[in-house]
Amino acid sequence: MLRIGYWAAQEQYDPVKLLSHAVHAEAVGFDMIVTSDHFHPWSDTGGQSGFPWIWLACVAERTRRVELGTAVTTPLFRYHPAIVAQAFATLDYMHPGRFFITVGTGHAMNETPLGFKWPKFKEKVERLREAIEIIQLLWKGGFVTYEGEYYQLKTAKLYTKPKTKIPMYVATSNAKVAEIAGQYCDGILTNPRGLERFLEIVGAMERSAVKHGRDPSQLSKAMEFKVSYDVDYERAYQSALFWAPTAIPREKRENISDPRELEASVGEAEKRKIKETWLITTDSDDIYKALANFLKMGFDRVYIHSASPNEERFLNLLGREILPWAREYFAEQVEPLMRARLRTIKSE
Numbered sequence: 125m126l127r128i129g130y131w132a133a134q135e136q137y138d139p140v141k142l143l144s145h146a147v148h149a150e151a152v153g154f155d156m157i158v159t160s161d162h163f164h165p166w167s168d169t170g171g172q173s174g175f176p177w178i179w180l181a182c183v184a185e186r187t188r189r190v191e192l193g194t195a196v197t198t199p200l201f202r203y204h205p206a207i208v209a210q211a212f213a214t215l216d217y218m219h220p221g222r223f224f225i226t227v228g229t230g231h232a233m234n235e236t237p238l239g240f241k242w243p244k245f246k247e248k249v250e251r252l253r254e255a256i257e258i259i260q261l262l263w264k265g266g267f268v269t270y271e272g273e274y275y276q277l278k279t280a281k282l283y284t285k286p287k288t289k290i291p292m293y294v295a296t297s298n299a300k301v302a303e304i305a306g307q308y309c310d311g312i313l314t315n316p317r318g319l320e321r322f323l324e325i326v327g328a329m330e331r332s333a334v335k336h337g338r339d340p341s342q343l344s345k346a347m348e349f350k351v352s353y354d355v356d357y358e359r360a361y362q363s364a365l366f367w368a369p370t371a372i373p374r375e376k377r378e379n380i381s382d383p384r385e386l387e388a389s390v391g392e393a394e395k396r397k398i399k400e401t402w403l404i405t406t407d408s409d410d411i412y413k414a415l416a417n418f419l420k421m422g423f424d425r426v427y428i429h430s431a432s433p434n435e436e437r438f439l440n441l442l443g444r445e446i447l448p449w450a451r452e453y454f455a456e457q458v459e460p461l462m463r464a465r466l467r468t469i470k471s472e
Contacts, residue, residue: 128154128156131160132157134179135173147183150188153448154443160195166367197225205259233380249298250274254274263286266281302314306338309343345425346427349415349427349428350364350429351428369394411446
């Protein structure tokens with residue numbers, strides 16, 4: 125079943141304004157509210173950095189039905205995995221069945237300002253694997269002793285356990301990390317970087333699931349759909365440029381933790397990349413076409429991340445026209461193809 129989420133960007137809006145957007149998103153028909161989990165924002169000018177777990181608790185009190193979660197929580201350094209487990213167990217205890225978490229290896233900009241040394245990719249992946257194991261063991265209940273290479277628990281126990289199973293997703297564009305999702309988690313959050321690359325990552329997750337005795341049809345494929353909409357193209361483009369530091373090459377931005385330096389490092393190449401990776405448009409038909417392409421690829425959870433100058437107007441457009449169409453299109457055009465593909469995976 126298709127689930128459509130509203131991406132609440134902690135980096136761009138203050139927590140009060142973001143809360144009003146989240147309430148609005150539920151009112152117009154979104155299924156989920158997903159929020160970023162950063163210590164530093166990408167830009168200094170206009171940047172914000174609300175604490176997402178507290179904010180999510182506020183959203184849960186102000187809404188009634190939407191699913192709530194993060195994208196992406198990094199349980200490696202500033203968050204010990206056991207504290208992540210405790211926080212989300214409490215959220216689920218108070219609002220059963222409404223919370224999920226997306227985990228990943230994260231960005232240096234959120235960890236190095238707190239004095240942590242940022243490791244190489246292999247260590248980050250192994251830390252993530254151990255963190256997932258710890259979180260899930262604690263959620264099951266009882267005393268837990270864990271001896272990993274990077275984390276240890278000594279008879280640790282969550283005395284306030286989750287009331288329901290909390291879905292956990294892994295954010296990645298790497299096939300090896302996708303295998304971890306297939307072994308332990310409920311799906312992935314990945315980027316739509318072409319059908320061939322998408323199928324490689326999803327295939328790695330699904331084969332890993334089968335290998336470990338799990339049903340790949342139960343694993344979700346989520347994506348972040350970046351769009352800036354306005355009747356004035358230049359306004360939409362200028363609004364999207366807030367996110368230009370995200371387009372700095374990873375090998376460069378991983379050595380920068382100061383948002384002022386990130387902002388100053390934006391050049392013409394980064395601005396061009398924003399035009400390529402964001403849908404910047406004055407025509408709602410462009411949004412329909414882009415969504416249709418993503419859904420045909422096989423995504424069943426789409427998080428709409430808007431940098432639109434008038435967010436309230438855009439939310440109304442989404443609720444009135446685009447969300448109903450997307451659900452109908454998915455049911456009629458996409459679900460039959462997904463079922464056929466999963467039958468092939470299982471037969472292999």
